[in-house]
Structures are given as structure tokens and as C-alpha cells.
Amino acid sequence: MADVRPLNSLRYDLDRVGDFEAVLSPPYDVIDPAQRAALAARSPFNVVGVDLPEPAIPGGDRYEHAATLLAEWQQAGALVRDEEPSFWILTQDYLAPDGNRRTRSGFLAAVKIEEYGAGKIRPHERTHPGPKEDRLRLTRATKTNLSPIFALYSDSTGAARATIAAQTAGDPYGEQIDEDATVNRLWRVTDLDAQAALSEALDPAELLIADGHHRYETARIYADEIGGDGPHRFVLMDLVALEDPGLSVFPTHRLISGLADDPVRANALRETVEECFEVTELGSTDELPPNGLSADGRLQFGYLDSRHKRPLRLVLRDQAIAEEALAEFPPPYRKLDAAVLEALILKGPLGLSEDDISHFKGLGYSRSDEEAVALIESGEYDAAFFLSGAPIEQIQEIAAAGVNMPPKSTFFTPKVPTGLVFNPLS
Numbered sequence: 001m002a003d004v005r006p007l008n009s010l011r012y013d014l015d016r017v018g019d020f021e022a023v024l025s026p027p028y029d030v031i032d033p034a035q036r037a038a039l040a041a042r043s044p045f046n047v048v049g050v051d052l053p054e055p056a057i058p059g060g061d062r063y064e065h066a067a068t069l070l071a072e073w074q075q076a077g078a079l080v081r082d083e084e085p086s087f088w089i090l091t092q093d094y095l096a097p098d099g100n101r102r103t104r105s106g107f108l109a110a111v112k113i114e115e116y117g118a119g120k121i122r123p124h125e126r127t128h129p130g131p132k133e134d135r136l137r138l139t140r141a142t143k144t145n146l147s148p149i150f151a152l153y154s155d156s157t158g159a160a161r162a163t164i165a166a167q168t169a170g171d172p173y174g175e176q177i178d179e180d181a182t183v184n185r186l187w188r189v190t191d192l193d194a195q196a197a198l199s200e201a202l203d204p205a206e207l208l209i210a211d212g213h214h215r216y217e218t219a220r221i222y223a224d225e226i227g228g229d230g231p232h233r234f235v236l237m238d239l240v241a242l243e244d245p246g247l248s249v250f251p252t253h254r255l256i257s258g259l260a261d262d263p264v265r266a267n268a269l270r271e272t273v274e275e276c277f278e279v280t281e282l283g284s285t286d287e288l289p290p291n292g293l294s295a296d297g298r299l300q301f302g303y304l305d306s307r308h309k310r311p312l313r314l315v316l317r318d319q320a321i322a323e324e325a326l327a328e329f330p331p332p333y334r335k336l337d338a339a340v341l342e343a344l345i346l347k348g349p350l351g352l353s354e355d356d357i358s359h360f361k362g363l364g365y366s367r368s369d370e371e372a373v374a375l376i377e378s379g380e381y382d383a384a385f386f387l388s389g390a391p392i393e394q395i396q397e398i399a400a401a402g403v404n405m406p407p408k409s410t411f412f413t414p415k416v417p418t419g420l421v422f423n424p425l426s
Contacts, residue, residue: 149212251389302386
């Protein structure tokens with residue numbers, strides 16, 4: 001069972017820094033240089049300064065600079081540390097990629113770091129090595145969790161959701177509207193009965209990491225490096241119920257490069273597609289994203305390449321093809337679109353190795369239908385496979401089977417902002 005506790009938070013004093021609009025940022029891994037500069041210009045206390053640090057002087061240590069900034073902000077009173085433990089409820093009112101407006105509700109907590117396993121904490125995706133090293137060096141320097149991991153739990157009785165609803169009746173501690181028009185609202189929960197109710201609701205829960213695998217694995221390495229007991233054995237998480245009506249998950253499309261100058265691989269790809277899939281031309285690129293399985297229950301993909309620019313629907317001829325290609329994996333995994341595409345196409349005619357996939361060699365990703373089409377039509381990538389994404393139930397089944405999905409098999413939206421609260425590790 002997961003060990004979920006209130007935080008002795010390090011948080012922004014909004015009377016000192018102004019408001020969340022000035023100091024919050026998106027997660028570090030979605031920020032480009034221009035956006036980083038714009039965020040830093042909003043306030044000298046914007047969290048991007050420590051979560052995506054730049055050295056104070058050319059050639060300096062960016063991680064040491066982050067630690068220095070964090071200390072200076074505390075000395076200036078921009079950040080204050082709470083002696084009284086709190087949970088923090090976060091609601092996010094957002095426009096989903098499917099055009100519907102939803103509200104997702106969760107709460108921020110300190111969760112004890114465990115080895116992955118049944119009944120405690122499970123991952124759902126394989127991770128890339130690069131980000132783990134970066135986040136580990138930042139954690140060593142700052143001794144702080146700067147941004148939360150996003151995790152899911154089952155709240156079948158509705159007890160946690162009832163407590164959350166009761167605690168959000170009053171005015172929030174802070175509010176932000178981000179560049180995607182997501183309204184983020186944060187409430188502090190100090191009431192002991194409410195804290196106990198949330199802890200008890202999570203007592204039997206197994207947590208499934210939805211977003212933030214790199215941060216969790218970093219936290220585990222860091223905790224073992226320090227050793228012994230203490231706050232470093234806990235990590236900051238935003239916990240959302242699987243039953244929450246605002247929870248949604250969307251696909252990440254695959255982009256292929258290197259085909260234009262490699263006719264051998266291009267021909268191999270064409271032959272494999274014709275062998276494994278029924279191919280139908282679509283009326284427009286608007287029809288490329290598949291909506292789950294085909295009408296007769298088969299896996300399907302959208303396809304577009306930069307040479308012909310003809311939108312196609314690829315429908316797997318027979319599930320037995322996937323069963324054979326993924327025979328060493330459990331049954332739920334063999335029905336996952338990202339896994340089937342990886343086995344039949346990425347590691348098949350395209351010849352991508354695990355290392356290639358881990359380091360984005362010949363492979364890119366897009367979470368937007370429009371972006372993926374634009375990248376193909378501009379010739380920046382040579383081909384795109386459009387996925388449906390995995391329902392929550394399928395993600396649970398695969399995690400319970402003890403295997404991890406391919407990287408970026410899912411896209412949970414919205415992202416949890418960085419800077420809401422921090423979790424000191426010392």
C-alpha cells in the first residue's frame with residue numbers, strides 16, 4: 001500500500017511575489033528557449049530559474065546556480081517553509097484536445113518512495129536515460145522536489161473525491177490561467193480530519209505513475225544515495241483518482257526521419273505495411289487520427305508521408321500478426337497500438353534499436369494532430385503514424401501484467417504546473 005502524507009511544504013509567499021501568474025511555469029521538458037526567456041522576464045522569482053537553470057556566468061555550473069537561487073529566494077522571503085504539514089488540492093479546468101472542457105481534481109502530497117511492485121507503485125512506460133541524469137544532478141544541488149509526479153489511484157468508494165469537493169468550497173490559495181487557457185486553482189488543507197480522510201482513502205491504493213517516470217526514478221536513486229530515513233525518502237506527487245470525470249488521456253504520434261535518403265528502408269517499410277495492413281486512402285488529413293479500433297475491432301493507424309502526402313488508414317489484417325510479433329509479452333500488451341507499431345514497423349523495416357528509440361535517432365513525437373501533419377508537409381519528417389492512444393483500463397491492465405509500455409505511449413493532459421509547492425528533501 002502507498003504511504004501518502006501531508007507535506008511540510010516550501011511554497012511561494014504570494015503577498016511577496018504577486019501571484020501565481022508571475023512565478024509558475026510549465027514542466028521543464030516542454031519549454032523551448034523563447035518560452036524560457038518569456039517566463040524568466042515575468043518575475044525574478046519565476047520557477048523556471050531553478051527548474052530549467054542557466055549558469056550565472058558563461059561556462060558556470062547551472063545546477064549550482066539553481067541551488068543558489070533557491071536559497072536566495074528563501075532569504076528574500078519569496079519562498080517560505082511551512083512547519084505545519086498540509087495537503088494541497090489542485091483543480092485544473094482545461095480544454096481537452098478533443099474539444100471538450102473538463103475539470104480534473106487531485107491533491108499534492110508526499111509519497112514514500114518504494115521499489116516498483118504490486119500493491120505499491122507501478123510505472124507504465126519505459127524511460128529515456130538523458131532526462132534522469134539531468135534531474136538527478138538538479139536534485140543533488142537543490143535538495144528539493146521542484147515539480148510533482150502525476151500519479152493515479154483508485155477511489156472506488158468516492159471518499160477522496162468527497163473530501164476534495166468539501167475542501168474546495170472556499171476561495172483558493174492561488175489561481176493561474178496558463179497559455180493554454182487551463183485554469184489552475186490550489187487550496188491548502190490543514191484540517192486534521194480532512195487530512196485523515198484523504199490518507200485513509202489512499203491507504204489501500206496502488207499508485208500508477210502517469211507522468212513523471214524520470215522524476216520518480218531520480219527520486220529513488222537520490223534517496224538511496226543519501227541513505228537512512230528522512231524526508232528524502234518521500235517524493236512530491238499530484239494524485240488523481242482513476243474515477244475522476246476530468247481525467248483524460250490522448251495519444252502521442254510517431255514521426256519518422258531518414259527515409260528520403262534511404263530507398264532500401266523506404267521500400268522495406270512499404271512492403272511491410274502492405275503485408276501487415278489493409279490500406280485505404282482517406283478523404284483528408286482531418287481523418288488521419290484513428291478513433292480507437294476499427295469497426296470490426298482491429299488495431300488501426302493513420303499514415304502520412306512527405307513524398308506522396310496521401311492520408312491513409314492502415315488496419316491490421318489480423319491480430320495474429322501482433323500476437324506473433326509480441327509473443328513474449330502478456331496479452332494486454334499485444335493489443336496496445338504503440339507496442340504493435342514498435343514491433344512491426346519501428347524495429348522491423350525501419351530497423352530502429354532500443355538505443356535509437358531511447359535517444360530519438362530517426363524518431364520524433366507529436367502530441368498534436370495538426371503539428372504532426374505540418375511536420376510531414378514541410379518535409380521536416382518523412383512519415384507519420386497517427387495513434388489512438390490507450391484507454392485508462394488498458395493502461396491499468398498492462399501495468400498489472402508487470403510490463404512497461406513504449407516511451408510516450410500516452411499523453412495525459414493538462415500538465416501539472418511547476419511552482420505550486422515544493423518538497424524539501426532535507
